[in-house]
Amino acid sequence: MVAGFVNNFASILMATSRDVLPIILLVFAFQLFVLRRPIPHLRRVVLGGVYVVLGLTLFLLGLEKALFPLGRIMAAQLSDPAFIHGAGESAAVADWSAYGWVYLFAAMIGFATTIAEPSLIAVAYKAHEVSAGTISQWGLRITVALGVAFGISLGTFRIVSGTPLYMYILVGYLVVIVQTMFAPKSIVALAYDSGGVTTSTVTVPLVAALGLGLAATVPGRNPALDGFGLIAFASLFPIISVMGYAQITSLRAKYTGKRQGDE
Amino acid sequence: MIVSLLLKKLRDAVADLTPIVLVIAFFQIVVLRQHLPQVEELLTGSLLVVAGLALFVQGLEMGLFPLGESMARALAAKGSLFWLLVFAFALGFSTTVAEPALIAVAAEAARVAGQEGLIDPGAASLEQYALGLRMSVAFSVGLAILIGVLRIIRGWPVHYLIIGGYAVVMLMTIFAPKEIVGIAYDAGGVTTSTITVPLVTALGVGLASVIRGRSPLVDGFGLIAFASLLPMIFVMGYGMLVFG
Secondary structure: OHHHHHHHHHHHHHHHHHHHHHHHHHHHHHHHHHHOOOOOOHHHHHHHHHHHHHHHHHHHHHHHHHHHHHHHHHHHHHOOHHHHHOOOOOOOOOOHHHHHHHHHHHHHHHHHHHHOOHHHHHHHHHHHHHOOOOOOHHHHHHHHHHHHHHHHHHHHHHHHHOOOHHHHHHHHHHHHHHHHHHOOHHHHHHHHHHHHHOOOOOHHHHHHHHHHHHHHHOOOOOHHHHOOOHHHHHHHHHHHHHHHHHHHHHHHHHHHHHHHHHO | OHHHHHHHHHHHHHHHHHHHHHHHHHHHHHHOOOOOOOHHHHHHHHHHHHHHHHHHHHHHHHHHHHHHHHHHHHHHHHOOHHHHHHHHHHHHHHHHHOOHHHHHHHHHHHHHHHHOOOOOOOHHHHHHHHHHHHHHHHHHHHHHHHHHHHHHHHOOOHHHHHHHHHHHHHHHHHHOOHHHHHHHHHHHHHOOOOOHHHHHHHHHHHHHHHOOOOOHHHHHOOHHHHHHHHHHHHHHHHHHHHHO
16 A cells, blocks of 8 residues: 555656746747856755655645546446436436436536636736735636536536537537636736636546446437537636626626715 | 645645545545445545655755746846747657657557558558658647747737637538547647656746736746647647648
8 A cells, every 4th residue: 555655656756847848948048048047046946846746745735636537437337227226227328417416416516626727826826926915816726617517517508408518518618708808908918818717726636427328328429529628628617617707797897886976 | 834834735735635535535435336445545545645645745945936937037138039949849759759648649549540440550651650740740730839939939919829729620520530539638648747748838927028018927828738739739630631
């Protein structure tokens, strides 16, 4: 057990360090040949880099050890026909309304994993700093997580109902485009970035397990075709929710401002 | 002082993890009505996750953010647009080309394409197809960061570029072979690793705060968005090229 743990730790550490290697080489080459001056506070930066690699390694190790296996088992159990239709019964055609727990699980696990997503923590930290505190870290993270929750829930509905992926995506992009025209300009770039950061270390493994599990057990679905695409939902809807939140707050501010002006 | 800082980081990390634990516990106990298996494993795992997150955030503040900002400042001070763009492209390309998630997706995509008879199912042709996919994605991420940096310098509004990009994605979705569309959408999501995101964000925000007339909030963000948009276009383009 201890040997297995050390082995796991070493292999994840290797993988994480490999992610850092191109960055180290690139920065080193630029300092040496192009910029020709040292990085300020080099020792602190290097120590910080070590923290990041170690922290990420522990984080992934913990997830793989405890949370992912359980999450995968639960995704399989919830999409199991015996759980959905009751033992002994089976349906030839999927009835989308029988999958209520699956949609709820998808939404809640999407929300929960997004809250723990390290990339999103980093972006929210910067957004808070840069906006001089007007964008709160938790406010942004919860808004993004709600977007992911809705997106993944809708994505599982799509798999169950077997409707085509591109229809949803096209409509989603249209909504994004229309929102972009009306949303406050200061939030637009951040909203787009929020879409890209939601799908990394934590969300993808659990969500992919849910998608593939559903596509394998829902009658009439093909895992190779229907299992994918949940990721696309998870990166589209946060853009909509972040811009939507900004629109609502600015409309509200306008409305109360107007009312106070009238009185 | 250090102890209280450390405690705060740990407390934040616990808050980050709590929702996952609650969701799993709720479904396990209320819906599936089963006892939590391996409670010990679950507890050690959660402790590792909390310690890891706390360490990661500390490392962000000390290492990755300052590194991205000081590179942005140094490159801006050098005043050479050429080297800044070279750095931007190299950062995007080098961190993507060997990304394990991308290698896995490309290999899977090649397997599916071979099965469906879209390409010759021999090992050599599968490998070539997967390599082609990886190269298209890495090149497009490099180009995306380059365009994003150029946008910050020139002050182009981000929404025109992104809306234009989405319009291209929608058009290509209609014409691209159906087999490549799902992979293309997923390729947009897997390109930016947890270490690249903070570095690229700090680079963008750093550049926008040293260049006069740019606002870090309006102009500094958006690099990640380009890095998830362009791969979709390039992968669909690659599919149209290969499958003809």
